[in-house]
């Protein structure tokens with residue numbers, strides 16, 4: 001059986017990679033190093049690494065998913081796409097070097113609230129000043145879902161894991177600010193998602 005037949009595939013990643021690329025094109029042209037958090041199936045990593053050959057796309061995921069993620073990355077054989085590292089956002093020390101950019105898609109509504117807090121603390125310590133943090137996924141605004149279908153998605157998420165849930169943009173933005181970031185873009189994306197972009201302006205509050 002070909003290796004990739006045993007690697008999970010996400011149709012959502014196929015659908016959202018081009019709209020995400022349009023936004024990344026505005027922000028990653030000068031970046032040399034990027035950390036991806038929660039790389040999942042590796043489809044984003046393979047696609048974006050090919051589009052930014054001058055950028056080292058360092059993917060990562062929680063320990064339980066790294067092995068499967070690396071099956072796709074290894075088979076892609078892309079020079080600027082090293083194997084993914086094991087990174088749980090809750091670990092005390094993040095085992096990765098400082099970088100110019102962080103990208104994470106569809107993770108903040110999966111991980112718990114305390115993990116979201118750790119996500120921002122960790123990225124605050126990692127990104128160089130002038131660097132960029134890009135977060136893709138669904139959000140609520142002033143406590144309201146942007147669409148009925150996101151409200152239903154939130155119920156589904158919580159049935160699956162009561163710690164998951166669509167996060168409030170205002171709360172997430174506050175965490176980002178505490179970590180030394182300033183919001184520069186809130187892009188409305190297809191399928192009721194957002195792509196938020198922050199730039200790193202100062203050292204994180206620890």
Ligand SMILES: C[S@@+](CC[C@H](N)C(=O)[O-])C[C@H]1O[C@@H](n2cnc3c(N)ncnc32)[C@H](O)[C@@H]1O
Nearest residue numbers: 038039040061062065087088089105106107110
């Ligand atoms: C819905 S998937 C998103 C995957 C991919 N980024 C995408 O857009 O399809 C959520 C990802 O978060 C990862 N994850 C869950 N808990 C995590 C944690 N504590 N630290 C780091 N990643 C975590 C999962 O392993 C999974 O890859």
